[in-house]
Amino acid sequence: MMYAAAAAGVVVTMLMALVRALIGPNIYNRILAVNVFGTLSVMLIAIYGFVDGRPEFLDLAIVYALINFIGTIAVTKYVTFNDMGHGDDGDPAGDI
Amino acid sequence: MNIEIITSDLLEVATLVIMGITGLAIARIRNLFAVVMLSGIYSLMGATLYVILDAVDVAFTEAAVGAGASTVLMIGTLALTSDRELATPNARTVKGIFVCTLIFAALVYGSFDMPLYGDPLAPVHQHVAPRYLGESMGEIGLPNVVTSVLASYRGYDTMGETFVIFTAAVGVITLIGRARRKKSGKDGGSGS
Structure with missing residues (x-):
């Protein structure tokens, strides 16, 4: 029952993030909405694992969190440099 | 019916509703950056739906390819082109809706031959x-x-x-x- 309530809370929060992604007046609202959405789907998968009695889904949720991170990095790179092939400008750390 | 089954059924419905809203918004919005962001949301929701349907490996692929790699590729495309979509003439939209409805009907007709879910x-x-x-x-x-x-x-x-x-x-x-x-x-x- 508690897991069901938690899942309901996560779904309601997802809808709120979705509204922000839809009407978001500028780019930053939308980036944040997608980031929040990724985190919420990680939580939803984790909660669903406990609802279903298979907490092994936690591993999967962690991998989702990692994947979500890559997308956010790409988006912020695009917004900052307006270019995905941004060079390293002689920085010894390369394009990291 | 116990609470677990009701919860996962409701989660399936909620996931599909969110995917539906996102899909309609993708079709309507002209700002392509917002479309890329929304397609990331769509993929995340799809991956969640696959987890709920017990297709964990498919969900993994959807999250990696749909939410991860294709967002990066789409953003790269936006960097090379414009992020505004040109308006489509109404006549073409009507034709597109007609073709989509036809394909949808064909797919629904085809699904009648499939066994029930969980049979x-x-x-x-x-x-x-x-x-x-x-x-x-x-x-x-x-x-x-x-x-x-x-x-x-x-x-x-x-x-x-x-x-x-x-x-x-x-x-x-x-x-x-x-x-x-x-x-x-x-x-x-x-x-x-």
């Missing part, structure tokens, strides 16, 4: 699945049957797939290359 008598549950479910724990010893099938029963197939993907990655890296590190003036040109 134990479906052909897919009659062939090799009982053997995998019943004996893979003794034969392979992994708790996840999908992993047993991918890594052991179809081990050569998976190895071949890995070779193909590795070869593709090597080809892409050879063609596109990596940004070369520029050496600072004094020993420039000695290596790359």
